[in-house]
Each structure stands twice: as C-alpha cells, then as structure tokens.
Amino acid sequence: MDTAKDTGGTQTRTERRDAAENRKRILDAALRLFDRHGVAEVSMNQIATEAGIGSGTLYRRYRNKSELCLDLIRDNVDVLFKDIETYLRAHQEDPPAQRMKGVIALFIRFREKKLQLLAGVEQTGSALGRSYKSQSPVYNQLHEIVVQLFNEMKAGEAAERNNVFKADLLLMALKNDSYLFQREVRGYSPESFLEQLCLTFFPG
Template sequence: MVKDTGGTQARTERRDAAANRQRILDAALRLFEQNSVEQVSMNQIAIEAQIGSGTLYRRYRNKSELCLDLIKDNVVLLFEDIEAYLEAHQTDPPSQRLKGILSLFIRFREKKLQLLTGVEEVSSPSGPQFKTQSPVHNELHGIIVKLLNEMSAGEQPLPDSVFRADMLLMALRSDSYVFQRDVRGYSPELFLEQLCLTFVPEQ
C-alpha cells in the first residue's frame, strides 16, 4: 500500500509558513527599533529576515499589513475596551461617550505610536495617490459616525456626520498627533480637550 504523504507535506508547509512569519515579524521589530517605521522598506525587512521578497509579499502586500499583524492583539483589546466602555456608559450623553473612546484611542496611540503609524500607511493597488484606509480607521470611523448621529436624534441630523468623522480621524493621525504634541506642545489631555472643542458638539 502506498502511504498518503499529503497530510505530512501540508503540515510541513504550515510549519514553514509559521516559521517564515515569525522571522519576518522578528526582523521587522528589530529594524523598527533601530529606525522609524517610515524609514524601513519591505526589501530591508526581507533581507533582515533572510527570505526572498516574493515570500514576504505573498504574506504581506504592504508594510501596513505587516504592522497590523504586529499589533493585532493590541488592536483587538483596544476595541474590546471601547465596546466595554460604551456598554458601561450607555446612559451617558453621546458626546461624553465619544470623548471617552477618543481618550482610549489617544492612550493607545501613545503606547503604539510607531506601529500604528505603519498601519496608517495604506495605498491601494492603483498607486500611492489612491489611498485606502486601515481596518483600525474603518472600525473607529463607524463608531464615531454612530455617536455623532445619535447626538442629533429627534432633530435634524448633524451636518454630514461621515465628513465630520473623517476630519476628526485626520486630526488623530500619527503625523497630526505628533505635530501637536511635539511642536505645539499639547499634552495628550490638552490634545483631547481641543479635539472635543473642535469636533464634538456641546449637549
């Protein structure tokens, strides 16, 4: 009887893929610690991991996907914290709930600034001039739009909640946040206060 080696081969391939993934992530972390995320290229990561660039790109289409894999567990915890906060404060005014989740996100940004910067660097296949948004952005955007719409429940909707959420998240991007913190001198607390004064209607 001929033995079926298909299962063994598949397990070997899975082990190889898992090993390559870990080598990529370890190499990326080493390079990110030595340089800023923006200064590290995918080719540098492939060389550091001692794998072919094709192997790297088969797993990660871009640096954003790689950075997201590095912090995915933290991102899951962030949105679990946001969900728990909203559940615990569901009787609070929506403006207060929005301020609360913005505070959670700013604290998260402070802890994971470098990798979150990398996650934000997303381009569509059409080229860098056609930007798409990261999964973190998209999920947070949906939560913000819902709260902005809730603020005007029973009244006329706020002027384009989608646009307002877009502008709010632009202010929360790494480049904007770091500029306000390091150049303008705003602490995370003052940044949050100014953000709410600008984007969150008083109730």
C-alpha cells in the first residue's frame, strides 16, 4: 500500500519535472528563433523543431503563439500592472484625466521595451483561429482600468456604455499595428503619440 503510494508520487514528480523541462526548452527555443528571425516570422512548428519536441507536446502546452509569447513576458506583465496599481494609489487625488495619461504612459513604455513579444500576445483573428471576443489578458486587464477612469470623468448609465466604446477605441490605438504606424509612418515619438491620444480621447 505504502509502496504503491510512493510509486505514484514518484511518477507525479517525474511528470512535473518533465513538463517543467519541456516548458524551458520551448521558451528557450522560441527566444532564440525570435531573436534570429522576429516573432512574426517564426511558426509553432519551427519552435517545436528547435526545442527538439513533437508538435503535439508543444500544442498541449500552448494552443498558439500568442499564449507562448504571453508566457515569455508574464513576469513583465505582472510588473507592469503592479506599477500601474502603485501609480494609481499614489495619485488617487489627481483628476482622472491626469491618472489616465499616467497609465497610458506606463503602457507605452512597456510596449517600447517588449515590442515584438507584446505584438505576439496581441495576435487575434483568423491567423490563430480566434475571435475578437477572445482578447489577450493584457488587453482585458488594461481595459477594465481605462473604463473605470473614463467612468470617473463622466458618470451615468448612458455615459458608461459610451465609455466602454471609448476604451475599446483607445486600446485599439495602442495595439502594435496602430502604434508602429504612428511611430514609423507618421513620425510621432512615444511622447507626442501620448499627447495626441490625450487630446483625442479626453481633451481639456
């Protein structure tokens, strides 16, 4: 009886160790390929081959490249939202528009540091077989914060419905394709891009 339990426990520990080793191999392989070719140019099959595992093993852990990219920057995302929480707590007496600007500034700084991986996290639509109802956890968490700040600027049932719409549009402007277009094509610096967003979504 005790022996059976010990055997089961050993098997469980072995499976957990194997899973942890596979995760490390996958993430290390992905980082090597992303550094070499860029996130957009690397396929899941390439990552499996580089990691020396079967594609089935890879897909059991990550359904798509978006989930893999999120795992690569999960700790950074946690730090981002802790920084946002700390900022909002320290500036709780400031007007909501000023706090909104501070939150967006923190996110833009984060995007600049983790541009490619965050773009990978944001991939949606037919390329990954996902619908736009399934946004990234980064998007969902930031959306809640932005809606709350818009609600503080203008309350009321009708206003709150409009604030969800405004938050959707603001976060679309902050997504990779839009951000890079404004930076690379329109020539806005991160600072001037932030100013334009503020003038567009909450002037005054």
